[in-house]
Amino acid sequence: MAKSPDQHIKEDMPLPEDPSHVFQGGLFAIAVLACMYMAKEALLPIVLAFFLKLLVQPGMNVLKRLRVPRLLAALLALALLLGVIVGLVDLLSSPASSWAQRLPQGLPRLQERVRFISRPLESMTRLFKHAQSAMVGSGGQPAQQSGTDIQQLLLSTAHHFASGLVWTLLMLFFLLLAGDTFLRRLVEVMPTFGDKRQVIDIAQQVESDISVYLITISIMNTLVGIATGLGMWGLGLPDPLLWGVVAFMLNYVPIFGPITGMALFLVVGMLSLDPLWKAFMPMALYICVHLIEGEAVTPMLLARRFTLNPVLVMASLLFWDWMWGIPGAVLAVPLLAIFKIICDRVRPLMALGHFIQGERRRVWEP
Template sequence: MQPRLPKKPPILRLPPKSNIDLMISKAAELAAIAVGIVAVVFALDAAEFVLAPVTTAIVIGLMLGPVATRLERHGVPATVSAGAVVILFLVILAVAATALAAPLGTWMNRAPQIWQELQIHLSQLREPLGTLQDIRDQLRTAVGDGGVTVSVDESSTVESVATLAPAIIGQVLLFLASLYFFVATRYQTRHSILQVCVSRKLRWRVAHIFRDVERSVSRYLLSISIINVGLGFAVSIAMLAIGMPSPALWGALAGLLNFVVYLGPAVMAVILFAVGLTQFDTLGGSLLPPLVYLAINLVEAQFVTPHVIGRAMTMNPFVVILSIAFWIWIWGPLGGFIAIPVLLVLYSVAANIIPGIPWMPEEHTATLRRVDLRNIRR
């Protein structure tokens, strides 16, 4: 006699969700995502003192990482190569500061005079501005003046500097320490993260993310740095040719501002127009410096940069503007510098997590796929 098998438990079939239930479920998921995004934004803002220098150090470390790699291939220890990278970065900053200190100090001393000359040149706008002032006074009279009192903080500049100096020094030291240890331990950090990955497929994807991030960020920053140096020389020669004083200053400033795409050239054009108003008597002469600069920048943006870094590194301009606006809003000018590298990191992560979507052009993806993974396995 065969033993009786236990009866299988009955299968409970839940009724299908209605459209309202599905909408509520999707709305709850979207609300959770929105709350998470808001929390991340507030966390970035609140932790600016720590995250801003550390993130900048990582970006600079990715840019100068190939220098440390070349030194290590010749038998230099990682600790020594990381110190060499930090010293190289400090030397570059010192050379740039020394070259710009004298002309920048001269123009800073002339700032009051430049402001007076700008007021004289812009005096023709007083009539429309006066009309707007009259309209504002009429609106205030009609609505009623609330009698708001504005108090002005009369704290001295010395007190402000004494308050800000420790914070600035702390951020600089944190940046240098982060840069050194990031470069010195980049392979150990990568190896430790790969060891955490439990499956082979996950380890493969994380390895590709590391590779893509390092290649794209270092290639972009090194190429853009070389291009901006060339742009600075071209702008200096052009400003010298049209009779602008301190041409080296404007060339260096053009190269620095060009790291912030779109917004940097616009700010540079406004600065050159303001300086041109003080140097030339006519409006046409005042427009000459910004027009010459914009022509050089147009050649750089449309021909030189695509030829050097390739169309593969081209990203959606709207996404680039959003990234720059967001990071400038969060971390100020420093955020404008790291906006594009952070966007490249997000592109690389998204391209490996969801490979079916063309986050980057196929040319860039194919180029990255041909890279050997030996450095990642170290």
């Protein structure tokens, strides 16, 4: 007798029949997430180091085949990452600080050029004045000037970033040095041969898929940054290198990043370019670059490995941004992809993995 589609789904992706199991699993998930929220200062460098390890793992594998000692390979990877970060910070710190001071002072010009958004800008002006009045000292004079306040905010942000970076790079170094030690230990404690195979399968799939995702996204984001920087240079916008790096970084955050980039390039164009029609060109160019990359090239490269439900991607972005801020938003899609990989290979969670999966796009094949 032929089995109905419902029977096939029930056998392939079994649903829990005891409601208490769902309730207990939900409580466990809430407890884990609460701990992750409370311990984010300690957990975030570890999670970032793990994803950086997946990003540099193909290079480590190449060095391993060349018989380079693991310690030397880890030091080389760390030096390369640190060199790129320090170089970019050194190049961009001065123009970024200059623009941070210029943007609040440019609100009157924006009001004059774009009448239809004058009310929101007036609200922003009042907000700036309100914030400044809140910082008035007991003598009736502002404790500090606006420019100094912005510089102190930048210094505080840079200090926090540098502290997190140091811990992340240290953790990355020891992860690279450990290699697959943790995987071997986990396999050794698994009770059955089937469990050992399952752990290895999940670990290999996570390393393969997430490494491909991170490398592909990083390459595409670099190309987006180069195209954006060249376009801004062609339009005559000041500091094109800064805007190329901004486009590169924003592209790591799906949906929110491009929206932020559109608003930012509109404001920058209004502040810098004349006549009025040309002021819209930075935003238009950024949109064109993003559409080519986000709607054509990247989906074609990743469609075979990643088909996530876009609604759940959006929900994941909102959730992880609330949990861990900007780093959480950057990690939202890889974390959701890892969760799906685990669900697809753990039988009680297969139904949840099927729920996370999105519709497969048709990709062009030669």
